[in-house]
Each structure stands twice: as C-alpha cells, then as structure tokens.
Amino acid sequence: MKRIRKPQEQWLRVEGTHEALISRDVFDRVQDLSAKRRRSQKNAVTQIFAGLVRCADCGWSMRFATNRQNKTPYSYYSCTYYSQHGRGWCSSHYIRYDVLYAYVLSRLQYWCRQAQIDCKRLLEKVKDNVGGECTAQTKAKLTELNRLEKRRSDVDSLFTRMYEDRAADRITERNFTMLLEKYQAEQQQLEIRIQDLKAELSHAEKWLAIVEKYATPTELTAELLNALIDKILVHEAEVGPDGIRQQEVEIFYRFIGRLDGQSLSRSSIPDPVSLPV
Structure with missing residues (x-):
C-alpha cells in the first residue's frame, strides 16, 4: 500500500468515533507521570521497556529515541533492523512511548482487577490459555x-x-x-x-501470584514489567479507509504467553500531538 504524506494543514482528526480502550483519566495520569519523569531527568525518559519491546515481523528489538523537533518533545520506538537496513528489509513499526505506556498499563490494571473480582475464574482462564499457547x-x-x-x-x-x-x-x-x-x-x-x-508447569498459579502481589498498579516500573511480561510485539500500523490509524500490540506474559491482543486506534488513545499517518 502506497502512503502519501500530506502537509499538516490537511490533517484531519476525528474524536469519539470508536470506543476507547483506555480511559481519559488513565491517559492523563500517564501524561502527568511522563512529564514528571522528563523534568526530573532533563527530558530523558526512563527506558523501563528495555529488552521487552520487539518488532512483530523481524523479531529484532525496537530502538528507543526521542523527537526533539516538536515544541513538546516525545519519545518513541521503531524497528532497529529497519533503522539499520532501510526499506525492503522491514518497516519502522513506529509507536510512541506514551501510547505504549498507556496501553500496557491499562492491560495490567485490567488483569489485576479481574484477580480481585474473581480469582478462581481468572485462574481457569489462564490455565486454558496455557494449554493453547x-x-x-x-x-x-x-x-x-x-x-x-x-x-x-x-x-x-x-x-x-x-x-x-x-x-x-x-x-x-x-x-x-x-x-x-x-x-x-x-x-x-x-x-x-x-x-x-x-x-x-504450574504457570497459571505462578503468574496469578505475581498479579495479586502488585494489586492494582498506578504506574509502570521496570520491576513490574519484568515480573509480569516476557515480551511485547509491535506490529506495523495500518490506515483504514476511514483514515483511522490502527496498530496491533501483543503482550506475552511470563509463564503463560499471550492472553489477549487488541489493535490501538488513533481515536482509542488520546494523542496531544497530531502525527501524520
């Protein structure tokens, strides 16, 4: 599919067309945490995802970088293999750090809530998943x-x-x-x-014990991510006929594998800085 980059004045942004995967409150908290982290570390974002984020197509790690050309700098991940070899080998698989952060936090919060609501039911779901994954x-x-x-x-x-x-x-x-x-x-x-x-082989019990240990997390840390997650696969984003940019992110949890996979859309997670698609 050929992509044509349009000038910024021609960009269109339509909100509220899809049900959000992450609430506005969660996103706002992520932005606040990211801002505090930038201030305390002189605009350098802690790489808490180090070693976890990989390209879904070539399997290489994702390169962490920061775009400082905007008025508000932001960090992002892109495929390391693509960065080294260019087009024809892979594609960028670009994803913003704050978008990835918000999505992963929302999924961990979801599973922690399920463990509190009905631990037995979640255990059965995880056991079934282990058999399939x-x-x-x-x-x-x-x-x-x-x-x-x-x-x-x-x-x-x-x-x-x-x-x-x-x-x-x-x-x-x-x-x-x-x-x-x-x-x-x-x-x-x-x-x-x-x-x-x-x-x-008691994977389900191990994972559930870790989930219960962390209760409901309000922010991500390297310790939390490495305790619960084995790897995160980022797929190349696609733009549908409606102009909505969607991107699949797969989280593979420690001991049990992949529990769920969802596509992130531009309307699913608020983006304070408009980006070309």
Whole structure:
C-alpha cells in the first residue's frame, strides 16, 4: 500500500468515533507521570521497556529515541533492523512511548482487577490459555510428564506381579531382592522428576501470584514489567479507509504467553500531538 504524506494543514482528526480502550483519566495520569519523569531527568525518559519491546515481523528489538523537533518533545520506538537496513528489509513499526505506556498499563490494571473480582475464574482462564499457547519447551515437558507417569504406573504393576511371583515361588529370593532394589530406585527417581516437572508447569498459579502481589498498579516500573511480561510485539500500523490509524500490540506474559491482543486506534488513545499517518 502506497502512503502519501500530506502537509499538516490537511490533517484531519476525528474524536469519539470508536470506543476507547483506555480511559481519559488513565491517559492523563500517564501524561502527568511522563512529564514528571522528563523534568526530573532533563527530558530523558526512563527506558523501563528495555529488552521487552520487539518488532512483530523481524523479531529484532525496537530502538528507543526521542523527537526533539516538536515544541513538546516525545519519545518513541521503531524497528532497529529497519533503522539499520532501510526499506525492503522491514518497516519502522513506529509507536510512541506514551501510547505504549498507556496501553500496557491499562492491560495490567485490567488483569489485576479481574484477580480481585474473581480469582478462581481468572485462574481457569489462564490455565486454558496455557494449554493453547504452549511453547515447544512446555510441550516437551508435558510429553515427558505423561511418559513418566505412565512408567510410574507400569512400575507399580511390576511390584504387584513380583510379590505374586515370589509368593508362588516363580522367582527366587535372590532375583526378587535384585529386582526390588532396581525398581525401588527407579520409582524414587520417577517421583522426583515428576514433582519437578509439575512445579515447572504450574504457570497459571505462578503468574496469578505475581498479579495479586502488585494489586492494582498506578504506574509502570521496570520491576513490574519484568515480573509480569516476557515480551511485547509491535506490529506495523495500518490506515483504514476511514483514515483511522490502527496498530496491533501483543503482550506475552511470563509463564503463560499471550492472553489477549487488541489493535490501538488513533481515536482509542488520546494523542496531544497530531502525527501524520
């Protein structure tokens, strides 16, 4: 799709055409926090998303930068691969820092509220999600767990048959003792590994425990983001026939993967500085 940059005097801005994903109150608080952060750090925004934000197409990290040409400077992220290689390799995947901040904060606040309203229901949702968003490593662990549990059942059956054979003198005392020690050692190893795997696979409980710990956050910190989020994928923005700029942002949470994905539209999150689309 060919894009034509229009002069600023021809830009159109229509508000209230879509239901907002983030309330005005949340956005205003984000702007206030960002302003305080700029004042205290001489216009340098803390990079709390460092290592988390990635390009959804090429997988490279997003480059953090600040536009100081405007009357009110603002920070943003763009694809590092695109910045180094230019068009034909990837695209900018541009997203403003304050827009990303507001969206991520709103999603974390949403899940924290759900944990307070109905923790059990949220736990079931997260468990269902883990089943659908399994990584290759998780699937391998589940396969191993099923195999070990089957082997444990087989070993239990072997014990029963061994005692029956010994009682019927179908096996000597020496062989019985030797097999007993062998299967007891295997049984202990199986129990240890099965318990370890179950602990590693208890993703839903782990994530929910972290959510409950932070209650309802009012601002984002590096500690909060790294505790709850594994990565954030930013897609290239698209402009629909109505002129609305939409951009999909996927949040992959630690232990459980992707819970939801929504598109950000220019009318969904207020933007104090008009930008070309």
